[in-house]
Amino acid sequence: MSFVSSGRLALAASAMALVAGAAMADIRVTVAEYSSLTGPFFNDAAAAFEAETGTKVNIEVVPWDVLFQKLTTDISAGAQADLSIIGTRWLIDFASEDLVAPLDDIISDDLRERFVPAFLDPSIMDGQLLGLPVAASARAMYFNSDLMAQAGVESVPENWEELADAAAKISALGDDIYGFGLQGAEIETDVYYYYALWSYGGDLITADGTSGLGTQAAVDAATMYKGLIDAGVTEPGVTSYNREDVQNLFKQGRVGFMITAPFLATQIANEVPDLNYGVSAIPAGPDGDRGTYGVTDSIIMFENSPNKEEAAAFLDFVFGHDWRVRFDSGEGFLPVTSSVAEDPAFADDPVLSVFASLLPTARFAPTIAGWEEIAAIASDAMQSIYLSDGDSAIAPTLSAAADRINALLP
Amino acid sequence: MPDPVSRQGLAQMNRSLLVNPYVLIAPGFILAALIILWPLASITNIAVHDVNRFGVLRDYVGFENFQVIFADPEFLGALRRTAIWVFGIVAGSIIVSIPVAMILNADFYGRGLARVIIMLPWAISLTMTAIVWAWAMNGESGMLNSGLRAIGVLDRNIQWLAQASTAFPMQILIGILVTIPFTITIFLGGLSSVPDDLYEAARLEGANGWQVFREITLPLLKPFVNIAVVMNTIYVFNSFPIIWVTTQGGPAKSTDILVTYLYKLGFQYGRLDDASALSILMFVLLLAFTLLYVRLAMREEKA
Numbered sequence: 001m002s003f004v005s006s007g008r009l010a011l012a013a014s015a016m017a018l019v020a021g022a023a024m025a026d027i028r029v030t031v032a033e034y035s036s037l038t039g040p041f042f043n044d045a046a047a048a049f050e051a052e053t054g055t056k057v058n059i060e061v062v063p064w065d066v067l068f069q070k071l072t073t074d075i076s077a078g079a080q081a082d083l084s085i086i087g088t089r090w091l092i093d094f095a096s097e098d099l100v101a102p103l104d105d106i107i108s109d110d111l112r113e114r115f116v117p118a119f120l121d122p123s124i125m126d127g128q129l130l131g132l133p134v135a136a137s138a139r140a141m142y143f144n145s146d147l148m149a150q151a152g153v154e155s156v157p158e159n160w161e162e163l164a165d166a167a168a169k170i171s172a173l174g175d176d177i178y179g180f181g182l183q184g185a186e187i188e189t190d191v192y193y194y195y196a197l198w199s200y201g202g203d204l205i206t207a208d209g210t211s212g213l214g215t216q217a218a219v220d221a222a223t224m225y226k227g228l229i230d231a232g233v234t235e236p237g238v239t240s241y242n243r244e245d246v247q248n249l250f251k252q253g254r255v256g257f258m259i260t261a262p263f264l265a266t267q268i269a270n271e272v273p274d275l276n277y278g279v280s281a282i283p284a285g286p287d288g289d290r291g292t293y294g295v296t297d298s299i300i301m302f303e304n305s306p307n308k309e310e311a312a313a314f315l316d317f318v319f320g321h322d323w324r325v326r327f328d329s330g331e332g333f334l335p336v337t338s339s340v341a342e343d344p345a346f347a348d349d350p351v352l353s354v355f356a357s358l359l360p361t362a363r364f365a366p367t368i369a370g371w372e373e374i375a376a377i378a379s380d381a382m383q384s385i386y387l388s389d390g391d392s393a394i395a396p397t398l399s400a401a402a403d404r405i406n407a408l409l410p
Numbered sequence: 411m412p413d414p415v416s417r418q419g420l421a422q423m424n425r426s427l428l429v430n431p432y433v434l435i436a437p438g439f440i441l442a443a444l445i446i447l448w449p450l451a452s453i454t455n456i457a458v459h460d461v462n463r464f465g466v467l468r469d470y471v472g473f474e475n476f477q478v479i480f481a482d483p484e485f486l487g488a489l490r491r492t493a494i495w496v497f498g499i500v501a502g503s504i505i506v507s508i509p510v511a512m513i514l515n516a517d518f519y520g521r522g523l524a525r526v527i528i529m530l531p532w533a534i535s536l537t538m539t540a541i542v543w544a545w546a547m548n549g550e551s552g553m554l555n556s557g558l559r560a561i562g563v564l565d566r567n568i569q570w571l572a573q574a575s576t577a578f579p580m581q582i583l584i585g586i587l588v589t590i591p592f593t594i595t596i597f598l599g600g601l602s603s604v605p606d607d608l609y610e611a612a613r614l615e616g617a618n619g620w621q622v623f624r625e626i627t628l629p630l631l632k633p634f635v636n637i638a639v640v641m642n643t644i645y646v647f648n649s650f651p652i653i654w655v656t657t658q659g660g661p662a663k664s665t666d667i668l669v670t671y672l673y674k675l676g677f678q679y680g681r682l683d684d685a686s687a688l689s690i691l692m693f694v695l696l697l698a699f700t701l702l703y704v705r706l707a708m709r710e711e712k713a
Contacts, residue, residue, distance in 0.1 A: 022515040069677075076465045093463055093680070176550070185571075186658055237549045237569020239661035249550070318584075383661035387573055 010071060025307045026056040027314060028081035030071070032297065033063050034135065037330040042318075049317045054402030055310045075099060082305040083314070085134055088122045088298045092367045095125055101301040102128040107310045114337045122364045123298050131298030132315060133336040136291055137261050138355050138362050139195065139292045141283065143274040145258045147173065159284045160199065160224055163257060163302045167233040170256035180228055181246040181258035182387050184238030190378035191293050192243075195282050196221035198291025198363060205366050209409065210281050213378060214402030221285075222385055222394050229386055239383050251275065261295075264333045265351040296336070333357065431686035441528070450693070456686040465681030475687035484663055485688070488671040491649065495667050499585040500642045503593045506586065511597035512627065532591035543584050547571055547656065555578060574664035577657050583667065584652050589645070593638050600634030601627070636707040640700055647696055668692055 011063050019272040031042050046057035060081060062070050068090065074080040075097075086094065094100050107129075112120075115133060124132040143156055151170045157163035167179025183192040194204065202217030212218055227236050235241060235249060247264050259282055268275050270333040284290045301311055317323070324340045327333070334356055335341040347351050365371055381401035385394050411413040428435055445577065457475055460468040479485050514525055538694035546553040549569035573576045604627065612622050650669050653659060659674065666674075672692065676685030 050576060072464050097462060097466070185660060235550070236567070237572030238656075240549055240569050240572035245548075254550075370679065373681075376674070376678065380660075380662040387661060 003033050006299050010114075017318040025275035025310055026058060027083070027305075027307045027310050028058045028060065029311075029314070030060045030062060030067075030081045030084035032067050032397060033061050034084045034331045034333075041323075041327055041330060045318045045323055046314075046342055049314055051316070053310075053313060055062050055313070057100060061091065080302045080304070082217075082307050082311040083301055084152050085297055085299050085301055086131070088131065088133070088296045089365045089367065089371050091123060091131055091298060091300070092369050092371075094128055094300065096369055099303055100130045101303045101305065102130060102367070103132065103301060104129050106301065106308055107132075107315060108312075110318050112307070114319060114339065114361075116336060116338055116341065118191060118259065118359065118362070119296055122296055122367060125367065133296040133320065134299040135297040136329065136334045136336045137263075137295045139191075139259050139333060139357050140259055140263060140279045140355050140358055141257055141259050142250060143257050143278050143280060144170075144250065144253060145278055146253065147177065151256070156278070156280045157254075157257070157283050158198070159286070159288075161286075163283045164224075164228060164231070164233065167228065167256055168231065171233045171257045177256075178235040178249065179233035179256045179298070181241075181249055182225065182228065182234040182238045182244050183253040183258075184383060185240055185245070186242035188243055190375045192259065192364075193221065193225065193382045194293060196225055196285075197233075197283035198328050199283060200224070201285060201287055203260075204363070205368075205409070211402040212407065213381065213398045213405065218398050218402075219395050222382070223391055223400060225382075226385060226391060226394060230390075238386050240279075262332050262334065279351050281354075281358055290361050292358045292362050294327055294359065296364065311394055322359045368409065370408060374408055377401050377408075378403050416437070421687065439713055453686045453689060456683060457690050459683060461683040461686075465682055469684075470590060473553050476691070477684045478684050479688050479691065483664065484671060485668075487663065488666045488668045490493060492667040492669075493583060493667070494578075495585070496643055496646050498582040499589055499646045500585040502582065503589040503642060504686055506640055507590050507593035507638070507705050508631070508635075510590070511594045511601060513622075514594065515598060515601040528594060529591045536588060537651040537655060539588055540652045542583065543580075543652075544571070544656045547580060571657050574659065578665050581652050581656055585649065588652075589642055593647075596638045596641070597631065600631045604630045633707075636703075639692075640703060643699065643703075644696060647692075 018165060029042065031038060031044075039059070042059045042061070044192060045223060047057050050056050053351075067086070069078065071086065080099075091100070111132075112129070119133040119136055120129065123129060123133065132357075141156075147170050148154075148156075148166065151166070151173055153169055157166050163180065170177060170179040174323045183189060196205075197212065197218055198316055200217040200221040202215055202221060206212050206215060220296060223390040229238060235246070235255065241249075243260065246255065246258050247260060247267070250258050250264070253272075253275060265279070268277065281290060282292050299315065300314075301308060319337065320336070321339050322342075324335070324337055325343055325345055328335050329345050332352075334352065335343070335346050340346065340358060342379055346356065368374065381397050384397050388397070456467065457520075458470060458472055460471050460474075462468065466695075505551065510528065514521065514528065518524075547570035548568050549555065550570065552570070554570065555564065555567045559567075568576060570580055608626050608630075609622060612626060617625070648669055653665055653667060653670050654673070657665045659670040663671075668688070669692070672685055672688050675681050675688060
């Protein structure tokens, strides 16, 4: 008897929950876990939003490494959230399957105008706004002031020629001290080369739509890097150093210069606060060209979301000034909205202000389906060049890589 | 009170159903079908279709995906390295394991402890072992360089993982190290089945140690060597962690074997259709090798 009644009760309760759920229109948001602060940030924002509007927001925090896998699984089951953070370079893959809702008519003009326009560009396809930039980062050159002083390098190198001289002087300081930290392994090996490619006036995709690796600028930039390796002013065996390995050398005070993202400054503050360093622009090429790599992540709305209005309201809420200040300063990202960029927390920070000043020259990964494979081809080509003897392999390796990339380009 | 006749009939029917071989095989077959045949069927289906990176099937393309794999120069390179990788580890671990197993089979003080020490690498996850070795082979701060420098073998650091000529042999050595415990276990089982009186008789006849090994131990161990070859080939062919953790198949794909190449195709480049075709090719390759080897080994035994 008691079994029956409790069973009935449970049934009634779940039926009520169903009715309630339908009426309240909960929304689901998948967010990437940038740090231990990401989850609490979004949960606090969701709680505040619910208190204000009555709409419940369920936050799903997913580690970066498995985010793509999770979205793929959700999509193939038709069970994706209303909103999700994605790497902006994935946007083309999602958009080509018509999975992404265009935001132009969904979000208010007021929300759209809050963003720095350059950050909206990568999310615009065929004239439609498909995502909002949620996190932004750029790259700059870190220099070790103590090593520069010991080696008698008086000013931060402005171009690659000056950098080669300064790196040679610093390398001469000791057997386990290296002038220029050159990343040659794993993810973003290609990006480390693009810094040089851009400063030599090259581009990833040229105006005629073919790979920039086939151009003279690409050969010149690779020859310059190869020259640094052969002169012995980089760490030995660059093809075994991934980004973290080079950063570790920098944190140990054994590398004069390296190029990386703002998060190294956060790590230095936590791990080696005594390290005497600074941040400046990536060296310019012979004609004064410069380029840094800009990366944004976007938040998108899925086309099959039944709650587009509520989801748009949440976007409007979470892109408010105070929430953005808390998010960007907590995670060490660059501001994507104009008002946050002017906030003293960013404008007065010596490291972040340098990164922010480089944003006008920032290039983004082209929005091309299957970009990961193109990046892998470029990385492999660079590793082959770094490992080869002399300069004779540079041009043929790059042109072979360009041919393979051209075959993949639309 | 039930009718005695119908009761007997029921018992008969029960028995005939229970001893029916198909019924007896059914539970095992259904389980095997669920975990082997069903994925195999679904991956074959993916391999003959054009598939987007979210796993949605589009047009039927027949063998086009297989042709893409065969035309890929990376495939042939990975295939060649897989052969070296499998042969190196399987042969290496057997060559090391036979003498070690013979020592561990002999009676000596502390044998129990020695057996535990030899088996320990087995107790550690493969990925953990690979991570520890990746640290040890670090060019700047690795134990391997500082150890070799301390004993005077090296006078400057070697960047072990910077080029395939040092990275790949080291990866095979790690592979041998982690394969040894399992191989020794097989051989210890084999050695304990060799009757002691054979050795006694040989010693009475004045055979030396090498002769005893060649004429008695090795022939009697042969079936166990065959088991070790087949089992280790299957494990090593599909072994992913050592190479992935130390070099991710780099630099410039020069340490890629088929399984790391497969991972890149499927999960980095999102080419699920080509990856499915490759995994079927790998399955067929492994199956063909195993059948061929077992048949050859069996024939030898019968002869």
